[in-house]
Amino acid sequence: MTRTNGCADPVSRRERRAVERGTGRHEPRSRHDPAVERRGGRSRPVAFAAVVVGVLAIGGYLAFGDFFGQRGAASGDMIGVQASMAGFTPKEIRVTAGQTVTLDFWTQDSSGHLDGGVHTMISDQLGIRVELPGADAVSESRVAVTFTAPMTPGDYDIYCDTCCGGRENPTMHGKIVVERG
Numbered sequence: 001m002t003r004t005n006g007c008a009d010p011v012s013r014r015e016r017r018a019v020e021r022g023t024g025r026h027e028p029r030s031r032h033d034p035a036v037e038r039r040g041g042r043s044r045p046v047a048f049a050a051v052v053v054g055v056l057a058i059g060g061y062l063a064f065g066d067f068f069g070q071r072g073a074a075s076g077d078m079i080g081v082q083a084s085m086a087g088f089t090p091k092e093i094r095v096t097a098g099q100t101v102t103l104d105f106w107t108q109d110s111s112g113h114l115d116g117g118v119h120t121m122i123s124d125q126l127g128i129r130v131e132l133p134g135a136d137a138v139s140e141s142r143v144a145v146t147f148t149a150p151m152t153p154g155d156y157d158i159y160c161d162t163c164c165g166g167r168e169n170p171t172m173h174g175k176i177v178v179e180r181g
C-alpha cells in the first residue's frame with residue numbers, strides 16, 4: 001500500500017491502525033493519536049458531563065429564571081385577579097398604554113352562589129366580556145383574559161354583573177388603570 005495523502009479512505013486507515021496495535025504497542029504513540037484517545041473513552045465522560053451541565057443550566061433557567069423574571073413581568077404581562085363576593089382583588093390593575101395584558105381571572109366561589117353559575121368581568125370601554133364558571137369540582141376555577149390596553153391613559157371601569165347586585169353594587173367594580181408608556 002502506498003501512502004497517498006492525509007485524507008486516506010477510512011477503511012485503510014482503520015486497517016493500518018489495527019496493524020499498528022497488533023504489531024507493537026508503543027504507549028507514547030497512542031497517547032498522541034487523537035483517534036485512539038477518543039476511543040479510549042476519556043472524552044465520553046467529558047461529553048456526558050457537558051450534557052448534564054447543559055441540562056441543569058437550562059432547567060435552572062426555566063425554573064428560577066422564570067420565577068425571578070415574573071417579578072418584572074407580573075406587573076406587565078400576567079396579572080392575577082380574583083373574583084369573590086367582595087368584588088375584584090386587586091381592585092386596581094395597572095397596565096401600560098398599548099400593552100397586551102393577560103389577566104389570570106380566578107375564583108374559589110362555587111357556582112351555586114352565582115347568577116348563572118358565573119362571575120363576570122365586563123368592560124364596555126375595553127371590549128372585555130368574560131364569564132368565569134364557579135369552582136365546583138376543583139379548588140379554583142380560572143380563565144385567561146387577554147386584551148390590549150388602549151393608547152389613552154386613564155381609568156377604565158370593570159364590573160361583575162352576576163353577583164351581589166352586579167353593576168349597581170359599587171363593590172362589584174374594579175378598574176384598569178392605563179398608564180403612559
Ligand SMILES: [Cu+2]
Pocket residue numbers: 083084118119120160161162163
Ligand atoms: Cu361576581
